[in-house]
Amino acid sequence: MARPVARRVMWLLVGLSCIVLAGALAWQGWGTLVPALPKTLRVAVARTGGPDLQIMQALAREFAETGQDVRLEVIEADDMAGASRALTQGRVELAVVRPDLDLPPRASTVLQMRSMPVIVVSRDADALTMLGELEGRRVGILPADQGLAAEVVRALAQSGRAAAQVAPLASDDLAAAMRERNVDAILISAPGARAFSASAPLGRLIRASRGLSVAPAVPDEVSALVPGLAAQAAAQSALPSTLRGDVEEVLAASRLLMADNNLDPSLVARLTERIFYARAALARRLGQSVPFAGVPTENVTAATIPVHKGAIQYYEREQQTFLERWSDIIWIGIASAGALSSGLAWLMRRLVMHRRDVADQVVARIVGIGEAARAAPDRTALAAIAADLDAVTAEALTEIRTRDGSRKTVAMVMIALDGARAAIRDRRDELASGAARPALRSMPGDVHVAV
Helix, strand or coil: CCCHHHHHHHHHHHHHHHHHHHHHHHHHHHHHHHHHCCEEEEEEEECCCCCHHHHHHHHHHHHHHCCCCEEEEEEEECCHHHHHHHHHCCCCCEEEECCCCCCCCCEEEEEEEEEEEEEEEEECCCCCCEHHHHCCCEEEECHHHHHHHHHHHHHHHHCCCCCCEEEECCHHHHHHHHHCCCCCEEEEECCCHHHHCCCCHHHHHHHHCCCEEEEECECCCCHHHCCCEEEEECCHHHCCCCCCCCCCEEEEEEEEEEEECCCCHHHHHHHHHHHHHCHHHHHHHHCCCCCCECCCCCCHHHCCCCECHHHHHHHCCCCCCHHHHHHHHHHHHHHHHHHHHHHHHHHHHHHHHHHHHHHHHHHHHHHHHHHHHHCCCCHHHHHHHHHHHHHHHHHHHHHHHHCCCCHHHHHHHHHHHHHHHHHHHHHHHHHHHCCCCCCCEEECCCEEECC
16 A cells, blocks of 8 residues: 555645645735725824814814725824924824924925914014024024024034024013014014914014014025925915015925835825825815925935925826736736646646555555465465455555545455455365366465465
């Protein structure tokens, strides 16, 4: 009969092939299913500093209620710097940050949440309108703009100018500091038209002081060194009436939505697309327009703040379809499945041929025993042949029960056994009646019978 070790190895190979094939198919199926499942991204937003928190919370609700494939989980931070640290430490995938504060080192820009014109307030005699004109002067700054002031000081130093002296001021002390000439100018960001209202620090300063010059900080060589400051067309509604029509371009400090560089570009592209599509719904939820804006991608290699690859895909309309993204993997999977199925078919064929060889060997041994029985010289030799037939019969039954129980195999073995038993009976009758014995013969199966 067949060697058990060889059969175990054969079945082991077949089992391993089936496992590998099933794993490949499951992997392909999972790769197809995963992109369709909603992906939740955590976004860190400061509790203070403007409407950013309300905007992101409304956006998260909009995504959840409309069943988008990208969801947002808003994580509140104490301030903008805290949101930036959360992204740096990997506790979130997204964050709304001010680039003039601690910029996350391993993050890139997705979109611009909103921008705020940078205003310089000075006395009419000085009429400071450019950041470079703050060289060597004492500049008042609000706590919310300390990061911006620090960047301006650094930019002045890098441009070879004398650094400005920064004087932190409280919002109620701005007018007094200007009247008493404690500062030469005040650098302040103006977050929208409300910055000039009577309740806002800048509006109170303008109304409480006379003889002030209020002007946007127009672009100069210093601004090119300050991250987060970019030249943009002046929003006339955000400027005081005395400046409307006179200023065409201003510097603006931005609030940016930034994403971890390791985040899947296709996921970021989908997120960017969903955010811009949701602007109308957000305006209805919040009761005001949402000033989302894209980031320029004309020369991303020269950008001070990098743009995320996924955002570039959306802005440049380079988003890949499912087949474009996964076609190589799908074809590799199909080819691998074909190769595995061919190998499995070959193993099965070898197994079937092996079983046939085993069945043929069993039948050949039984036939040989029948021929040896017909040539047995005496009852002792015939008894030994009958015992050999019983042993072969037991082995054949074990093989049929544990290995191959096909009807064809069983029929072949039964026919051979019937013939061998008939030969033993016939020879026993011949020996009992004293019939003539045949000549000396050597039979298969190592059974030697002498006449």
